[in-house]
Amino acid sequence: MTKFVDDNILDIWWDKNITAGYDFWEQIDFHIENRDIICLFISANYLASKACKEEMRRACELRTHNGICVVPIILSSCSWLDYDNLKPLLAIPTDGKAISSFPNPDDGWHDVYNHMKKVIKDF
Template identity: 40%
Template sequence: MPNKPLKLFYSYSHADSMHRLEMEKHLVTLRKAGRISEWSDNKITAGKKIGSEIRREIAEADIVVFLISVDFLNSEACLEEVSMAKELFANGSCKRLIAVILRDCAWMDFDDMGDYLALPYDGKPVECWPSKDIAWSNVFSGLRNVIEQEELSHQKEWKI
């Protein structure tokens, strides 16, 4: 039985929209191979209730990706998304919470984010790398490893 794509939910401040777009570009091979599908609030169409759409998508996500910056930490909407995702993670509905550090900020002091291994691997913000492409490649590698682990986990479930 083939794996269905893992669903990624992007939680981000709109001030960081360009970073979200850049991350999506770097994940193109995973998307084209059918290994992931992605969702962010830019897919909400006119006439839909924003809050209920976001809650539904977080609830359906396999992986929630937090794009962390000072703007993220100052956004009430982002903080609500973190709270929802952590609740789902605690009861087993969401498999992974991944922080991608975009810009230098006090992310280690935010909630318990410092307890999670962040991407890029050493928690060095994407903006602080000599080349953003190298930083995004590092994020891609880390996310690909997570996806491979989740795919193996799903294969074991199917064999039972």
Template identity: 30%
Template structure:
């Protein structure tokens, strides 16, 4: 009897383009998880030329087991993030098809949002920008995502 290696957990980044630098930094902090085959990451900047962006986003939003909502004033103000990605993410979360994780990047009124009932990262839902050292904040996020990915891999 051989042990089958588990398939990497797909992670979808839902974010406002104004927060791209922070998304890039988070992605760097998740590199070890990717290198170890624990996760694969996807965001809209990976859409190839000539592909239909709406279709690509919908496909990955529907196939990802972890959906990260990168919360900031830009995110809350983005009609696309709010009306399309948050709506679909929460539908999949409620159906237990995906785990939605809010990642608080900056101060914004989010505590009455549909995802406010979910445990957020980094630790204590303290916004990344409030941490004196952003790397410590992203380490907290990476550790949280590692735990969720492990849990999902065991239960799949």
């Protein structure tokens, strides 16, 4: 997505952008609430994390109430379809196939890139 970033179409934020001394959860809540698109990078580790599940719950709540776009990106095989808030969402790569299951993971990331171009253009 470098082209989009270079053209200032995207403002990408993640929790590693939080500066020392700031309230971690306050910053995360602020940025989740002020995004048009939220990508959830789903793996077994993500689904095992209480903090990640809370971020997912909040993102899906904002999707329902504010119409933001929540995009699950499946990194590895996991039980993501067992989560009622994720189940109705069209996950990427295509058909919710895990990136790690591609013979060449670069092909999985290229699929994600192509889908995200469409998501971004729709906004």
